[in-house]
Amino acid sequence: MNFRLPKSERLHAEKLIKELFNEGSSFFLYPFKVLFLRKIDLSGQANQVLFSVSKKKIKRANGRNFIKRRLKEAYRLNKHILPADGIILGVIFVGKADMSFAEIEPKMKQALNRLNQELPQNSLSS
Template identity: 30%
Template structure:
């Protein structure tokens, strides 16, 4: 079980980000929203993942960065839920949609629920 979140797994492509937000589908589990889109032209199935915390909801940079750091860690620990039976490649964007702070365990429960919803739709 691979528990890394390396450079090749991070969502950085401007083209892919634009496609994600124009054509992407979403799955919600408060306070997380997962927007995803399939990626073509790849021979091995993999995920490109990004996290986002809107400035409009979380005003201070310190809180935004902490939430993003927690989201990346929770994803890194639980990505096996979707990668074990992955048949094609996807681009993921996790968006935090709450004004309140959330601790690691609460965020982990929401992330697991979100990943399971995605896996049910694409298994």
């Protein structure tokens, strides 16, 4: 199993981010809102993921960065749950600033399992 999270697996292309927010499906599972979109032209490639923490919820940048580090770690350890099939994924954190990694990781597992269930009926987009 590959537990790395290289730059190629992080979503940073503005075009893809806009597409994810405009055309992607989503679900809410506290403390995350998960947006996802499966792309045909990216199939066979690694999934790309974006992490976001609301400035409204967590005012200080160091607090937002701390939560993002925890989210990335929880995703990195559990990304094997998803098929590597060109899925574009956005994880928006809407929980409390004082959530520990022990609280975040099981929720990330739940979110990835639910995403795995929702993907088959999600149609492919080009």
